[in-house]
Amino acid sequence: MKKELIKIEKMTKNYPIGGGKFTALRDIDLEFKKGEFTGIVGPSGSGKTTLLNIIGSLDTQSEGDVNVMGNSIRKLSSKKAAKLRSQHIGFIFQTYNLLPVYTVFENVEFPLILLGMSSEKRKKAVLEALEWVGLSDKAKSRPAQLSGGECQRVAIARAIVKKPDLVLADEPTANLDAENSHHILKTMKKLNEDLGTTFIFSTHDAKVIQYLRRKISLLDGKVDKDEIVNGG
């Protein structure tokens, strides 16, 4: 039986709006195990990004409990949350969020610098990560010199370079064409299989569905369906 990585119980997230509040997520109960390749699907505004942000300790829930790798998200100080992200979680964003003045190598190296890894180990890990995503020849390029697909592959390399337990990807294929989307998903799936990294990503892209092993559908902030797909 696989180890439980994330446990969400009766979680609700409200945002204050004017004098009242807007409920982005309500009564969410979910569990994620190590090595999952899960997609959170749903239309815009259904709460996908909010859920990922809370799991990633970038935000906190209003009610309920969220436990990520033994850490209760609401109880984490800003410093401890940063440590959790730095050591255990990788992020992939829709708009890649690469640091523009750094080269590909330096972008991928950044999370390792935050971990205080030695220069020699960093170099080895970065080259390995770039090889995984097929960008070894672009190590010295800057983000502005890359295509969208290449940028997203750099972002994946940056997310997995520290071999985290969990990678959270927010609409990773939304800005990519079909070919690049398939390439990215294949890469992520391969990393999931080879490294055992848990991938959770939000998407409303139909192309993505065929790669998922578990699909969680959100509708108006609630879990509509939670199903195992593709023989997961």
Add this chain to the structure above:
Amino acid sequence: MIFKLAYKNIIGAGFRTWLNIFILSLSYFVIIALQGFYVGWQDDASREMKNWDFAGGQYWQETYDPYDPYTLEDSHAAIPEDLQKLIVEGEAISILFSPATIYPERRMRNIVLKGIDPDQNLVELPTKYLADPDNEINCIIGSGFVDNLNIKEGDYIVLRWRDKNGTYDARDIKVAHVFSTTVLTVESNQIWISLPTLQEMLGLPNEATIITIKDETYNKEFSGWQHKDLDFLLIDLTNMIKAKTIGSSIMYILMLFLAMLAIFDTQVLSIFRRRKEMGTMMAMGMTRPKIIQLFTLEGVLHAVLAILMGAVYGIPLLNHFQKVGMQIGMDAKEWGLSGLNDALYPVYGWKLVVGTIILVLITVTVVSFLPTRKIAKLKPTDALRGKMTK
């Protein structure tokens, strides 16, 4: 780590970084150059005033007050024995003052008549011209005063004075030499003649008003005489330069303000434009204090790189000024500025350079830090969306 990241970020920002660095380097340059000129002026003027007037200090007869012409007539006394010894050894000179009147071109001018030993070589006054030939009194006058009187070397002027008994007497004296000096305290409204001649004219043998000594450390006390050290004698110059320095600080405060504005603007713009970058850094596990450190350090690095840039063009330029001086393009005497030559030679001490660098670094650090305080309350989710947390 932070340093490396900050360096990469500011170098990566390209032209804007170099423009800020250039403006900051100008601040260093202007502050050091201006202050260097004032230090140089003070050094020059002090040296000139010592060479021409004060030497290593003075003894004043106790009633002598340079700002009170009415007591001048009575400000004289017998020279103390110890000081007389110094005079004989060439370690001091005595000078006797007396109010007098001259009549150049039939106009009356009140002056101070000063008697000094023609053989002295303690001060730079060309007293050798005061050796009196038979039946004549030679005098020397500063060029500025000569121009004012409209007389020239070789002319005779009528001198009238009052001796110790209150009896008026008058004689023609010859302008034996016109000397040029930057020190107004030995020139304006005064005529120098031989000390023995003046002592005889006034009936005051072996008496003096002031005694100028060579040794700065000599400060023995004598009844009826007051020792005036160089700090006291140069106080007017020191105060004037201090006032000018304060005035000039407006110029470098402006320069500093301009540079700080550029840094502040860059920091504000940077924090505004790079919110997403901050969000990404937070997502990757960077803490807010580290991000604040990073952005503050980016600002401070401008000042550090400005030191290097400033050194590249500043050191040769400052050296050039030090060698050739700066022509001040006016007659300093007309401004009443004593000791000021035609050219100013700046002096740059390590205190000035290090002090300026520390001043700019502290100011830049504060200015760089201020806008980054916004980061302290920035939520990662807002930053990732490119929003600023209110």
